[in-house]
Amino acid sequence: MRFLSQVMTITTKDLRAEMRTKEAINASFSFALVVLLLLSFAFEPTEQTTQEISGGLLWIVFIFAGTLILNRSFARELPNDCLDALIAAPIPGAALFLGKALANFILILAVEFVALPVFGIFYNVRWAQQFWPLLLVLILGTWGLTTIGTVFSALTVNIRLREVMLPLLVYPVMIPLLLGAMRLSTLLVAGQAITGDETVWFRLLIGYDIIFTALSLVLMDTVLLG
Amino acid sequence: MNAAAVECAGIWKFYGDYPALRDISLKVPQGRCLALIGRNGAGKTTLLRILGGFSKAGKGQVSIFGQNPRETGARRRIGFIGHGIAVYDELSALENLRLFARLYQLPDAERTAREWLERTGLERVRDGLVREFSRGMRQRLAVARAFLHGPSVLLLDEPFTALDDRAVAVLQTVLRDALAGGRTVIMSTHQLREAMELATDVALIGRGRIAFHGERTEEMVNDPAWVYSHYGEA
Amino acid sequence: MIVMLALAAVLLVRNLYNISVLPDETNQGQIFRIIFFHVPAAAVAMVGSAVALLASVMFLITKNFKYDALAVAITEVGLAFLAVNLVTGSIWARVIWGVWWAWDPRLTSALICWILYAGYLILRQSLEEPTQRATFAAVYSIFAFTDVPIVYFSIRWWRTIHPQPVFFSKNGSFPADWTLTLVLNIVALSLLYAVLTMVRLRQENTQREIDYLRRTVHAIS
Numbered sequence: 001m002r003f004l005s006q007v008m009t010i011t012t013k014d015l016r017a018e019m020r021t022k023e024a025i026n027a028s029f030s031f032a033l034v035v036l037l038l039l040s041f042a043f044e045p046t047e048q049t050t051q052e053i054s055g056g057l058l059w060i061v062f063i064f065a066g067t068l069i070l071n072r073s074f075a076r077e078l079p080n081d082c083l084d085a086l087i088a089a090p091i092p093g094a095a096l097f098l099g100k101a102l103a104n105f106i107l108i109l110a111v112e113f114v115a116l117p118v119f120g121i122f123y124n125v126r127w128a129q130q131f132w133p134l135l136l137v138l139i140l141g142t143w144g145l146t147t148i149g150t151v152f153s154a155l156t157v158n159i160r161l162r163e164v165m166l167p168l169l170v171y172p173v174m175i176p177l178l179l180g181a182m183r184l185s186t187l188l189v190a191g192q193a194i195t196g197d198e199t200v201w202f203r204l205l206i207g208y209d210i211i212f213t214a215l216s217l218v219l220m221d222t223v224l225l226g
Numbered sequence: 227m228n229a230a231a232v233e234c235a236g237i238w239k240f241y242g243d244y245p246a247l248r249d250i251s252l253k254v255p256q257g258r259c260l261a262l263i264g265r266n267g268a269g270k271t272t273l274l275r276i277l278g279g280f281s282k283a284g285k286g287q288v289s290i291f292g293q294n295p296r297e298t299g300a301r302r303r304i305g306f307i308g309h310g311i312a313v314y315d316e317l318s319a320l321e322n323l324r325l326f327a328r329l330y331q332l333p334d335a336e337r338t339a340r341e342w343l344e345r346t347g348l349e350r351v352r353d354g355l356v357r358e359f360s361r362g363m364r365q366r367l368a369v370a371r372a373f374l375h376g377p378s379v380l381l382l383d384e385p386f387t388a389l390d391d392r393a394v395a396v397l398q399t400v401l402r403d404a405l406a407g408g409r410t411v412i413m414s415t416h417q418l419r420e421a422m423e424l425a426t427d428v429a430l431i432g433r434g435r436i437a438f439h440g441e442r443t444e445e446m447v448n449d450p451a452w453v454y455s456h457y458g459e460a
Numbered sequence: 461m462i463v464m465l466a467l468a469a470v471l472l473v474r475n476l477y478n479i480s481v482l483p484d485e486t487n488q489g490q491i492f493r494i495i496f497f498h499v500p501a502a503a504v505a506m507v508g509s510a511v512a513l514l515a516s517v518m519f520l521i522t523k524n525f526k527y528d529a530l531a532v533a534i535t536e537v538g539l540a541f542l543a544v545n546l547v548t549g550s551i552w553a554r555v556i557w558g559v560w561w562a563w564d565p566r567l568t569s570a571l572i573c574w575i576l577y578a579g580y581l582i583l584r585q586s587l588e589e590p591t592q593r594a595t596f597a598a599v600y601s602i603f604a605f606t607d608v609p610i611v612y613f614s615i616r617w618w619r620t621i622h623p624q625p626v627f628f629s630k631n632g633s634f635p636a637d638w639t640l641t642l643v644l645n646i647v648a649l650s651l652l653y654a655v656l657t658m659v660r661l662r663q664e665n666t667q668r669e670i671d672y673l674r675r676t677v678h679a680i681s
Binding site for chain 2: 002005006009016020021079080081082085086087088089090091225
């Protein structure tokens with residue numbers, strides 16, 4: 001269980017550092033609220049329209065806000081050359097990856113838990129009717145976002161236009177995940193259960209998460225030592 | 227047959243096609259203190275980073291006590307100070323040291339952290355956030371971080387540069403203790419005087435090659451620039 | 461290389477002649493001929509992406525830069541071929557359905573693949589140090605090209621579960637003698653792909669040599 005304790009050490013470090021400054025989380029909360037506000041002007045929020053696009057709208061807000069947090073993930077290691085110290089420490093790259101991914105996951109989920117009620121208020125939607133399946137979708141979808149986002153955060157950490165490059169690279173790769181998450185969210189927010197054909201989306205989310213988590217664990221050492 | 231503390235053979239480092247290090251071979255036995263000197267851009271930092279396992283050489287082998295520096299066992303035995311202090315601004319001094327103690331799986335992280343805060347004179351500011359520290363305090367914390375897991379091999383990249391007097395004193399004390407305890411030190415430096423005081427061996431690196439490698443002599447102590455004038459380029 | 465180019469040229473000319481001589485298809489009029497370029501372009505680009513993935517993996521394993529050069533050459537040429545696929549698809553859609561774009565599974569997948577390829581090139585452009593550039597680009601391409609089949613299937617599922625109002629059958633009846641022309645065009649375009657890749661490879665190697673000379677000069681002076 002040494003691996004797990006190493007993961008926890010990294011996660012608590014990231015969370016503690018973030019809570020001291022609250023830079024990323026504040027920006028992320030604010031951005032989510034602003035986007036929700038702006039989108040409310042984009043269409044007439046009748047019950048019909050809102051129901052059709054709720055999933056899509058929510059996940060657009062989530063990935064935009066999530067990107068702000070993911071950007072900070074490896075960027076916070078740059079001042080003082082802290083990344084060198086992490087690489088030098090006798091922890092496997094996979095542990096470093098998981099530790100950071102977990103911290104990002106928790107932070108992004110926190111933003112989502114704030115954004116959802118605000119969404120419900122702004123758009124007059126009772127979103128909690130299928131709460132537990134919706135929570136599952138949130139967890140699966142956010143984990144996919146976090147995995148890809150954490151690895152790509154490491155890839156783009158030294159690039160000049162990092163803030164732009166990260167979303168540019170992450171979003172296209174995430175399209176299948178978003179497809180499933182948006183579709184499921186739309187149904188669940190409208191209060192419908194997921195049956196029959198639509199369950200394929202759950203399988204997509206799970207498969208996507210497994211494949212890309214495995215890929216990330218394997219490739220993280222290469223990225224760090226590159 | 228004991229493996230040397232630090233050994234590298236036939237190291238080439240390429241940036242794209244350009245060789246920053248050419249065919250470097252070095253052997254540093256245990257307990258020695260090697261001063262690595264050279265002009266800016268000669269390759270000191272590159273070499274230190276390869277020895278420490280931060281970069282991979284294009285060709286050649288590195289071994290720390292017979293192991294590849296990236297292996298877990300080797301990583302435990304390496305301590306380094308680079309250009310940055312490698313501690314987190316948003317955490318306190320104690321939190322930083324505790325973090326690294328945990329990452330290195332030391333049996334009593336809290337106690338070791340406090341011990342090193344005392345040794346570097348930071349005990350009183352242990353709960354202060356690093357971002358509020360003065361430069362000298364930050365560098366003393368960097369020393370604590372580098373040494374606290376009891377590394378057998380220390381790789382220091384220009385450790386004396388821009389240190390205040392107190393930090394210099396702390397570093398010299400810690401280094402002397404380490405050498406007395408049988409540790410091995412490789413230190414790149416511009417500060418020839420401080421380096422020559424502590425060094426047992428000296429190596430000059432120029433344009434990616436080792437121009438000179440030998441024991442420190444009286445002449446070098448008296449005239450720290452001796453190596454440059456005899457082996458360096460104009 | 462000249463031989464391949466000549467062969468490609470010959471095949472293309474032959475195909476163009478055959479295609480222009482074919483009688484008009486009943487439903488679609490003249491425009492159906494575009495399929496002889498639309499489909500091969502995509503097919504060839506897909507094979508290219510698989511080879512690029514292989515080259516990226518080989519680079520990570522061997523650290524040999526020739527694999528990196530291959531990966532970037534193939535991806536760039538593939539970008540062009542995918543663009544051909546997208547544009548011909550768009551033209552066809554405009555003529556047949558009156559719209560410049562339709563969100564059908566294949567066109568959408570092709571667009572996403574194009575964006576992934578473009579991302580690869582943009583990432584490369586942003587990384588200066590050659591070893592880091594090659595390594596990070598290789599990691600990105602492994603992620604991106606693993607995504608390609610997932611993208612394709614997910615979009616197909618979506619369109620199956622939520623069929624679009626407009627139905628279309630791209631694979632209507634396809635007479636046997638046309639298949640030969642189609643296949644030959646695939647061969648012709650493959651040869652063209654290979655030729656362009658070789659040109660790009662040569663350019664890449666020359667660029668690396670220039671970089672090397674530049675750094676040497678900096679070091680001496």
